[in-house]
Amino acid sequence: MTxxxxxxxxxxxxxxxxxxxxxATRAPRRRGRVGQERTNWSxxxxxxxxxxxxxxxxxxxISMSLKSTSQAVDxxxxxxxxPIDFSGFAQAWELTNFPVAFLxxxxxxxxxxxxxxxxxxxxxYAIVRNWDHRLFRWSFFYLLTALFLPFPVVALPQIxxxxxxxxxxPVGVIILKIMFELSFSILLFTAFLRSIPLExxxxxxxxxxxTWQTFRxxxxxxxxxxxxxxxxxxxxxxxxxxxxxxxxxxxSAQQTLPxxxxxxxxQFSNNYNVSFASYLMAMAPAIIVYLFTQxxxxxxxxxxxxxx
Amino acid sequence: xxxPVSTAAASAGALVDEAEHGSxxxxxxxxxDRRGRxxxxxxxxxxxxxxxxxxxxxxxxxxxLGIFYSFTNFIxxxxxxxxxxxxYIAVFSDPAILASYGFTFGFAIVTVLLVNVxxxxxxxxxxxxxxxxxxxxxxFVIPMVxxxxxIAYVFNFLFSNSLPAFGAAAGIPWLSESIxxxxxxxxxxxxxxxxxxxxxxxxxxxxxxxxxIPGEVYEAADIDxxxxxxxxxxxxxxxxxxxxxxxxxxxxxxxxxVYEVIVGLTxxxxxxxxxxxxxxxxxxxxxGDYAYQMxxxxxxxxxxxxxxxxxxxxxxxxxxx
Numbered sequence: 001m002t003x004x005x006x007x008x009x010x011x012x013x014x015x016x017x018x019x020x021x022x023x024a025t026r027a028p029r030r031r032g033r034v035g036q037e038r039t040n041w042s043x044x045x046x047x048x049x050x051x052x053x054x055x056x057x058x059x060x061x062i063s064m065s066l067k068s069t070s071q072a073v074d075x076x077x078x079x080x081x082x083p084i085d086f087s088g089f090a091q092a093w094e095l096t097n098f099p100v101a102f103l104x105x106x107x108x109x110x111x112x113x114x115x116x117x118x119x120x121x122x123x124x125y126a127i128v129r130n131w132d133h134r135l136f137r138w139s140f141f142y143l144l145t146a147l148f149l150p151f152p153v154v155a156l157p158q159i160x161x162x163x164x165x166x167x168x169x170p171v172g173v174i175i176l177k178i179m180f181e182l183s184f185s186i187l188l189f190t191a192f193l194r195s196i197p198l199e200x201x202x203x204x205x206x207x208x209x210x211t212w213q214t215f216r217x218x219x220x221x222x223x224x225x226x227x228x229x230x231x232x233x234x235x236x237x238x239x240x241x242x243x244x245x246x247x248x249x250x251x252s253a254q255q256t257l258p259x260x261x262x263x264x265x266x267q268f269s270n271n272y273n274v275s276f277a278s279y280l281m282a283m284a285p286a287i288i289v290y291l292f293t294q295x296x297x298x299x300x301x302x303x304x305x306x307x308x
Numbered sequence: 309x310x311x312p313v314s315t316a317a318a319s320a321g322a323l324v325d326e327a328e329h330g331s332x333x334x335x336x337x338x339x340x341d342r343r344g345r346x347x348x349x350x351x352x353x354x355x356x357x358x359x360x361x362x363x364x365x366x367x368x369x370x371x372x373l374g375i376f377y378s379f380t381n382f383i384x385x386x387x388x389x390x391x392x393x394x395x396y397i398a399v400f401s402d403p404a405i406l407a408s409y410g411f412t413f414g415f416a417i418v419t420v421l422l423v424n425v426x427x428x429x430x431x432x433x434x435x436x437x438x439x440x441x442x443x444x445x446x447x448f449v450i451p452m453v454x455x456x457x458x459i460a461y462v463f464n465f466l467f468s469n470s471l472p473a474f475g476a477a478a479g480i481p482w483l484s485e486s487i488x489x490x491x492x493x494x495x496x497x498x499x500x501x502x503x504x505x506x507x508x509x510x511x512x513x514x515x516x517x518x519x520x521i522p523g524e525v526y527e528a529a530d531i532d533x534x535x536x537x538x539x540x541x542x543x544x545x546x547x548x549x550x551x552x553x554x555x556x557x558x559x560x561x562x563x564x565x566v567y568e569v570i571v572g573l574t575x576x577x578x579x580x581x582x583x584x585x586x587x588x589x590x591x592x593x594x595x596g597d598y599a600y601q602m603x604x605x606x607x608x609x610x611x612x613x614x615x616x617x618x619x620x621x622x623x624x625x626x627x628x629x
Contacts, residue, residue, distance in 0.1 A: 044438045075469035126355035148616040152586040153609040157370035240455035242568040258455040286453040
């Protein structure tokens with residue numbers, strides 16, 4: 001048994017390597033570097049200045065959104081709001097029909113995340129456990145081809161076909177998103193599944209578990225860290241996406257949060273306080289989620305990107 | 309022993325290799341029938357076939373259909389006839405399309421260089437001995453979770469109001485007008501916003517790379533009396549070379565698809581100065597150029613595949629080392 005486990009080790013190398021990287025991200029202090037014992041103040045100052053370039057557009061967004069229409073119209077981005085005026089938010093809420101756009105974005109994101117994780121995990125499990133069968137082995141390479149396929153290449157026929165079958169709506173976007181995200185999730189899941197020792201599954205099967213029960217009760221929970229990585233990528237790809245919903249969803253009343261922001265470029269272009277209030281409401285959900293899940297997001301992206 | 313560099317190389321190609329070599333292990337655990345062949349539990353088909361069917365209907369069929377139409381004169385509806393390679397010949401002599409390729413490739417090259425230099429230097433800073441390391445890292449990652457079109461609208465305001473005001477105050481004539489309206493400079497704004505948004509992901513990969521370098525390497529460099537710059541150039545950079553390659557290829561592939569940042573800043577203008585390949589392709593749906601733009605899309609696809617093959621070759625080569 002131990003021997004088998006040792007032999008299996010090479011196959012699991014990529015997983016081990018990048019989990020090392022993840023561990024290292026978590027505990028960078030372990031690595032003492034000679035010659036850098038003292039805090040490097042000049043580096044810190046430069047980094048703080050760089051951080052300002054990240055924060056400045058966010059500051060402008062917040063301060064503009066809190067201005068009154070008469071103050072915002074002067075176009076001075078950096079002045080502080082005086083008096084503070086929240087009316088921009090109320091107007092933006094109505095103009096963009098915020099609750100509807102928000103719920104549609106949420107629906108598309110949730111559908112994409114759940115669908116990518118479940119379909120990806122099921123397909124990967126079937127592929128890895130039946131690797132010696134041609135259908136499963138070829139399916140792996142077949143599903144990976146989407147990695148090489150930019151959306152613009154198939155966009156025109158997809159617009160045409162979703163229109164024909166009545167999927168020019170958020171449901172159609174979910175299905176397409178899942179299919180584009182699938183390749184990457186299968187890449188991650190199969191690598192992880194190969195590192196799970198078979199002995200674990202065999203003991204479950206000796207206890208009389210069916211394949212479905214083994215997957216549901218044993219494998220899927222074991223996949224949790226990888227599912228989190230896949231979910232983070234699917235979230236980032238679907239919540240903020242503009243290209244696909246703007247092209248696929250035919251009815252502008254069913255558009256997502258990023259897409260509805262375009263009304264401020266055409267119709268209400270001088271109400272800066274309203275448009276910035278709307279931008280802030282569009283950015284805030286993802287930033288808030290990020291602030292609570294920072295470490296996961298950073299580890300997930302590192303792990304996923306290093307492997308993909 | 310695996311070198312840290314090869315971590316980054318564990319991309320598609322390397323994993324495909326692992327998959328091939330790994331198969332023997334999995335045989336050992338599968339159930340065999342009397343003749344020694346493995347049996348497939350029927351439920352595995354249920355795990356895989358629906359996904360395969362959906363993938364075929366939503367990705368493969370549109371791709372094949374699109375390539376098929378590129379050899380016709382289809383305008384998006386109605387009748388059509390085969391026209392052979394007419395569309396392809398026309399694409400290669402269409403100044404608008406050639407200009408969009410020129411713009412997109414130029415943009416991608418400049419952006420990939422800028423992003424990698426900045427992200428690498430930031431990663432070096434963020435892995436050195438400094439205070440506020442964790443909050444700084446958290447701040448630098450924020451742009452990754454912000455929608456590209458929304459931040460492009462914010463920068464649109466800054467480029468058309470704040471920057472000209474600054475230019476006028478500082479007495480710089482070319483900066484006192486909006487650079488978005490300047491055909492020679494509008495692309496700079498797109499590079500800036502794209503870089504702002506895509507530095508975080510690149511940065512995280514470099515941080516992972518830098519943390520994988522063992523401390524002893526630096527001790528050795530110190531004993532040899534290497535200075536900070538020398539150490540960065542001769543020790544750090546070669547050790548993260550794999551990460552640099554991966555970042556450049558992944559970044560370049562992404563930047564070739566540039567679309568929403570342009571929509572938010574210039575919408576392809578002024579004129580068609582900043583129209584990308586993706587934007588040109590999408591005109592096929594509104595402009596009645598369906599078949600013609602599918603020929604364009606097919607050429608774009610061939611380029612994307614060529615870059616991916618290059619990526620596989622490089623990562624396989626590194627995995628073999």
